[in-house]
Amino acid sequence: MAKLYFYYASMNAGKSTTLLQADFNYRERGMATMLWTAALDGRGEHHAIESRIGLGADARRFDTATDLWEAVCACHAATPLSCVLIDEAQFLTPSQVWQCARLADFAGIPVLCFGLRTDFRGDLFSGSGALLGVADKLVELKAVCHCGRKATMNLRVDGSGEPIHDGAQTLIGGNERYVPLCRRHFCEAMHGWT
Numbered sequence: 001m002a003k004l005y006f007y008y009a010s011m012n013a014g015k016s017t018t019l020l021q022a023d024f025n026y027r028e029r030g031m032a033t034m035l036w037t038a039a040l041d042g043r044g045e046h047h048a049i050e051s052r053i054g055l056g057a058d059a060r061r062f063d064t065a066t067d068l069w070e071a072v073c074a075c076h077a078a079t080p081l082s083c084v085l086i087d088e089a090q091f092l093t094p095s096q097v098w099q100c101a102r103l104a105d106f107a108g109i110p111v112l113c114f115g116l117r118t119d120f121r122g123d124l125f126s127g128s129g130a131l132l133g134v135a136d137k138l139v140e141l142k143a144v145c146h147c148g149r150k151a152t153m154n155l156r157v158d159g160s161g162e163p164i165h166d167g168a169q170t171l172i173g174g175n176e177r178y179v180p181l182c183r184r185h186f187c188e189a190m191h192g193w194t
């Protein structure tokens with residue numbers, strides 16, 4: 001049975017790296033894959049998906065209107081796919097997450113989603129919430145806080161490194177905008193708790 005996987009973590013945990021390694025692993029065995037990432041995240045300089053470690057690959061881009069069931073089935077009919085890999089999966093809509101489940105259950109294609117669990121306030125992204133509810137396998141990847149604990153949270157910072165408390169959920173950026181922290185240090189920065 002094909003499965004729906006959700007690899008979740010804070011930023012800088014190696015999600016894109018793990019996705020690109022999995023893709024390479026399939027392709028070096030002659031198996032076809034299909035890669036996706038969010039249209040709204042255009043940070044890659046050379047490729048649609050880029051990891052901080054320097055790996056990259058091209059990918060299709062999804063927005064809220066993309067029908068993943070239709071798009072993947074059309075590709076699968078032309079070239080049978082062994083796997084679908086989706087980066088920035090926190091930006092999927094809940095119905096797109098159900099399309100991923102349908103791909104696993106009814107088309108027999110494993111779908112591996114990679115994304116953030118929570119936003120800069122500690123709230124679930126809707127795509128991540130749906131994946132946590134629906135995926136067959138939940139796999140936590142780990143970044144490290146400056147204290148050595150597991151970094152599960154993402155602090156949004158301004159140009160001076162000061163915490164940002166309010167704003168839109170979506171704000172594209174990298175290390176200059178977000179700091180992965182353990183919950184204790186996240187709460188210290190956000191609420192002044194000691």
Ligand SMILES: Nc1ncnc2c1ncn2[C@@H]1O[C@H](COP(=O)(O)OP(=O)(O)O)[C@@H](O)[C@H]1O
Nearest residue numbers: 010011012013014015016017018050051052053
């Ligand atoms: N030059 C480098 N050499 C080795 N590892 C690196 C380098 N730059 C960043 N990394 C590591 O790459 C990881 C981030 O990978 P990435 O796939 O971009 O994360 P994510 O997609 O989760 O944000 C971190 O563990 C970071 O320490």
Ligand SMILES: Cc1cn([C@H]2C[C@H](O)[C@@H](COP(=O)(O)O)O2)c(=O)[nH]c1=O
Nearest residue numbers: 011012041119120154169170171172173
């Ligand atoms: C916490 C948080 C993140 N984002 C954005 C910032 C980046 O563009 C991506 C995550 O990238 P990565 O591959 O995991 O490094 O998500 C956001 O829009 N809102 C947030 O609260």
Ligand SMILES: [Zn+2]
Nearest residue numbers: 145147182185
């Ligand atoms: Zn910490």
